[in-house]
Structures are given as structure tokens and as C-alpha cells.
Amino acid sequence: MHKSLYESAIMKTWLNYQLNLFLLALSFFSRLPMAKNIQYSPSKMRRATRYFPLVGWLLAVILVAVYVVIQPLVGSSPALCLLIILSLLMTGALHEDGIADTFDSFFGGYTQQHKLTIMKDSRIGTYGTCALVMALLSKFMLLSTLANQGMLVISLLVAYPLSRAMAISLVQDMYYISNHVPGSDSKSETLAKPFSPKNLNFVVITGAAACILLPFLTTIYLLVGCLILRYWLRFWINKHISGYTGDCLGTAQQLQELLIYLIILSNI
Numbered sequence: 001m002h003k004s005l006y007e008s009a010i011m012k013t014w015l016n017y018q019l020n021l022f023l024l025a026l027s028f029f030s031r032l033p034m035a036k037n038i039q040y041s042p043s044k045m046r047r048a049t050r051y052f053p054l055v056g057w058l059l060a061v062i063l064v065a066v067y068v069v070i071q072p073l074v075g076s077s078p079a080l081c082l083l084i085i086l087s088l089l090m091t092g093a094l095h096e097d098g099i100a101d102t103f104d105s106f107f108g109g110y111t112q113q114h115k116l117t118i119m120k121d122s123r124i125g126t127y128g129t130c131a132l133v134m135a136l137l138s139k140f141m142l143l144s145t146l147a148n149q150g151m152l153v154i155s156l157l158v159a160y161p162l163s164r165a166m167a168i169s170l171v172q173d174m175y176y177i178s179n180h181v182p183g184s185d186s187k188s189e190t191l192a193k194p195f196s197p198k199n200l201n202f203v204v205i206t207g208a209a210a211c212i213l214l215p216f217l218t219t220i221y222l223l224v225g226c227l228i229l230r231y232w233l234r235f236w237i238n239k240h241i242s243g244y245t246g247d248c249l250g251t252a253q254q255l256q257e258l259l260i261y262l263i264i265l266s267n268i
Helices: 002-029 042-074 074-093 094-108 112-120 126-148 152-172 185-190 198-211 214-240 246-266
Strands: none
Touching: 002 042, 002 214, 042 074, 042 152, 042 198, 074 126, 094 112, 094 126, 094 214, 094 246, 112 152, 112 214, 126 246, 152 198, 152 214, 152 246, 198 214, 214 246
């Protein structure tokens, strides 16, 4: 009896700890309202990163629910516009900010230090504006076509967690550079340590789980395509700044998401 109560207490403590980690991840990667009693520490934040794909799951489910409700009322295109706006509001445009800063930096800078300085500048330049506009337009066009093909819901459920899993996996084999820039103060610094094998497996499984909704061959194309893009991004980012920053992870998430939509669309 006492052993059973002890095991129950241990399980409850563990579940509360995991819930706290998930809420930490949710507060970091989204702007959804959070309870004020979430326990924070840098070590907890690093462990919470494993839940990044699950944050993608939650965001995707919210978007799907909203689309299902409003699409019959306003039509497909207006519903998709509202969906993209809602996604920006829920994430605080965190990843879109990353792609704008990264393109400004990589195409506007001359040296590694200059590129990192541009990346930290809150202003947006020509390259960043072009990249951001093209990313949003591409997303709208791809989602619109997927909606016409009846694949929007599945595509969102696949793309949101998988793109985040692929993006956060870059911390596993890249060097975090932003904390070595004088005067830098990046909230991504707490994520800069590689995953343990157990946590990496959790990220992969939760990120790719929705692929079971797709045909087997489409899943193969999707995973191969995402891995190819991941390794190209690692090469491209290292070429410019010899490591990664939080903005680079945001860029990776956005490009992976667009690629996922494109591969699903090409295999319908």
C-alpha cells in the first residue's frame, strides 16, 4: 500500500515536472497566455526544448480548428489569410523575424562580425523584406492550393511539428555563436547545448509522428527532402557565420515548412 502511494507520488511529481517543461517551451516559442507560476531556470529551459515539436502540434490543432469554423463562413482565401495572421500572432512572428534577419545578414554583410551585427539590428533591410514577403506569399499560395486539393488540414498537422523538429535539431551538430558576440543578449543562448540521445529521439518521434497521415511514398520523399534541406542549411549557415543563432533556427523552420507543403502538394 505504502509502495503504491510512493510510486503514485513519484509519477505525479514527474508529470508535473514534464508539464512545467512543456509550458516553458510554449511560453518561449509562442505568445499564448501562460500561467504565472511556471518554474524557470536555464537548465529547465534546455530540457524544455524537446517539446518544441509538441508546441507545433498545439499551434497546428488551433489553426485547424479555427479554419474548420470560419472557412464555411468567409470562404477559403479569406480564411487562409486569417489563418496566417493568427499564426503570426500566436508565435509573435518569431520565426518570420528570424528569416528576415538572416537574409539581411547573409546578403548584406561582408565579414562574419558584420553579418552578426546586422543580424542583431532590429531594423529590417531590403533583403530581409524580400525574404519575408516571398515566404508569406509562398505560404499563402501553397496553402491555398492544398486547401483546394482537400489536403490543408493534414499538411498543417504535418508541417508545424516536423519543421520545428528539423529546425531545433540543428543545435545537435552546430556551434552556437551568438553568445560570443560582444554585447549580444540572445534568449536562444539557453538552448545552445546538444540533446541527449533520449531527448533527440523524442524530438524526432514527436516531429515526424503526423507523417502517418500521409501515403508511405510521400512520407519517404518528405523525410528525405527535409533531411537534405537540413544538411544544406547547416552548410550554408556555417559558411556565413561559422555557427548558428536563434535567427538561423527561425529561418530553418520557415524554409522547412515551405518545403513540406511543396512536397505534399507535388505528391497528391
